[in-house]
Amino acid sequence: MNNEDFKRVRGHPGPILEELWMEPLGLTCQQLAEALFIETELVEKIISGEQAIDADFALRLSRLLGTSAGIWLRLQQTHDLSKCYLKSKGWKMVERMERPDEDLATQPMPKLQDH
Template identity: 40%
Template sequence: MDNLPNIHPGEILFEEFMGPLSISQNKLARDIGVQPIRINQIIHGKRSITADTALRLGRYFGTSVGFWLGLQADYDVEKALVSLGSRLEEEVAILNATPVAAVAPYDQGRVAVVAFGASKCV
């Protein structure tokens, strides 16, 4: 972990998008078709950005869905790392097996999972 603060995606939404574009919570909510409370809770760090919200924000601001979901995932992982602390190393052993599982693209969107010499389609 580094020393940078863990910034909730709602803060980025507010500081980097809504503020510079002078978009109010009510306007954003109305424009993307959600209740204003959802936007309020997100920008105050009390609610996560869901796939539904990410789709709406991505379309509205011209960003990728992955941008918003990535911000949320990064925030959640950092929060979990802080919460777990050294317990992660104490409670979870590292699997000592080779080869390491590999995931590769396979046949029109399905994924081939190859692990320990066996493979299957999921």
């Protein structure tokens, strides 16, 4: 995804969850919260778009619905990036910095250590 893809703020995953999963399954926020072992208030905030989906919620949701956790996190990330792209001005002041000694795009990624 590149910056030209952000002509509008992309949808928050909460309403997507409600429309594509909760409504067809006839689930209320309380029922979903009980199935996920979380507070109803958290589900309500996510559905309304007030709260972001985090990794824990995405894992629980993926297990319950048979989806991947990554899809929920990518939806959240796309929403967050599009919102920042359109509303934030600070990132636009940053200029690209080149490294003259090596092309990082062709270098292998360093191994990450588990913490």
